[in-house]
Amino acid sequence: MQTIYLDYNATTPVEPGVVEEMLPFFSRHFGNPSSLHRLGRAADEAIETARQRVAQLIGADSDEIVFTSGGTESNNLALFGVMRRFPPSSHFIVSAIEHPAVAQPTARLRELGYKVTVVGCDSQGVVFADRVADAIQDDTRLVSVMLANNEVGTVQPLMEIAEHCRAREIPLHTDAAQAIGKVRVHVSELDVDLLTIAGHKMYAPKGVGALYVRRGTPLQPFLRGADHEAGLRPGTENTPYLVGLGFASQLAAKDLDLGGDVVASQRDQLQAKLVEQVPGAIVHGGRSPRLPNTLSISFPGVTGQRLLEEIPELCASTGAACHSGEVQSSATLSAMGVERDVAAGTIRLSLGRHTTDEEAERAANLLTDAWERLSRSPLKNL
Template structure:
């Protein structure tokens, strides 16, 4: 399975060889505790400091604004809870319908604890209505949490415009940038963002490491209460190897940003190739304001899991927002928020590229995909012959 065509990079990425090489000594030779007073631990402390600078540099932040975490979910939870604790009199949160479960499920839990949450809707392109945001903001709003780019569609939100509005109402602004970091240039020095989450395994570092940016001056309360690590903002002995890996991955991501148009070119080739050779296909979400590596395509009349398992036979890895792949019985909350018809929803496939994707791989996908789709469409009772049945059902669902 090592030479599979991996087009599922928004789920996780391959660990870069240089990243692995950088972290390995910290799993063998340099096992010291960075908090120790001896030279053996001290040299490990230096590696952690260097990694912090590398991450800060990628974000255009200061070293002291970076807290290492275990994952994106921890970063999201820590940010929201800290924002609420810092403003105990404010009981309102604003987020969007298309956030990651790390935000959505936390907000649902907070509703039970007495907070009010506004979930901003998106239009058919997956974009927010900034008037709706402005109308929702009050002096009682503690935090606005909006993702930089959506993991399923790649749609990018106008973060700075949102931040300007949020600042007028004095709320804190958190951005889940797990999918955006390494794909979009960021400069937090000139930004309105107060808190920003990132995750290592989406940028070719291993799983189990992430970081949270906390703007200097923003009052912060730790999620994990313990020792003085991370300047008292995240207790627990540091995941040194993970931190070193994240630092190296951040450095490489920064270098790679200059060449991101390569990924975009291959993504566009894949997308154009699919749209021009396979009928009844649509791109889901905004095609302009979008991550350069992501395309989400709806193949009408067939079901996503069947497409994925067929592609798997050709060692092609992608993912789907269909109900059957998730274990839940409902299709993706993101695609539903876009108001897509069910004929598109269930047959949606996400292809997400990385800097390792080659033109040959894209050509191979374009070679086998039409056959896969044709075969499943031949099996399906829904096609143009039975358009009435389909239409009736779509209407019945809308009426419900």
């Protein structure tokens, strides 16, 4: 039974070339990057090369890249780093479709007394840019809207939102973890002040990421220690993982020209076949710009969990990976107004760099066959 992996939005395999690039820094070039001897300097130089590669991927300057342990820490540093500079009565804005790595820090800031406005989205999962503008108050200190949704893949109108923020001189943060490496991301075009990167979403290791901080954006660290990462993220740097993130960024920049078109074609063929063979199937976000690799689709009359249990060789998700196993509708599908039974029947298929045409076709056939079997069974949702 050959595994078909269609859960690239949850995590990606580390590229062999990335592993090869990392290995010398576990044992041969093991020096502390803060040390002045040759081993320390070698580690520091490797980290700065990685910083340059990450910066080049998003059109930033290397001194605007702060390395972190991943997307969650980057999001926390952005939200707490901005808001803790202001009194607890201050206001900020987030969207209703954010990943828990933004939604949960938002909940904590609310507990601390900060005022929060949550802006909704349309039925396709696109945040209302005009409502962001309407929500801005005199004491609004931050706006945070993701670049691309992790569940349905819809790309958000960041440039329009940025115009509203710029007019009121309000910093704009975006969680770009799902977009980096799948679509072109250029910070000057988006006009954002803070941007989150997660390594394991782009063929780098888990446990490493970065936060782009536009030069001049005031930020308060929430960890205390030595003066690493421009004083924003103390702690001895994880040299091998940062090297891996840098090399993965270099590969992503080269891959964007061809990879996106290939995976988009595979996704579209998979979607067309499922819609044709499963009467009543519903594609979420299909009428708006989406990530080229992402398909969120609901199968009528069955639950997504039961459907995937029927196909153990297919690795996919019933929603965001962080929600796997939960029975309630995801925050994104709820914000889109998706009915509960439709949400329950939803699975997310996310393709990647190593997906083949044959795997995409086989996945469509397996899902169709499983749906037909379950539709005939009185125990289909048990």
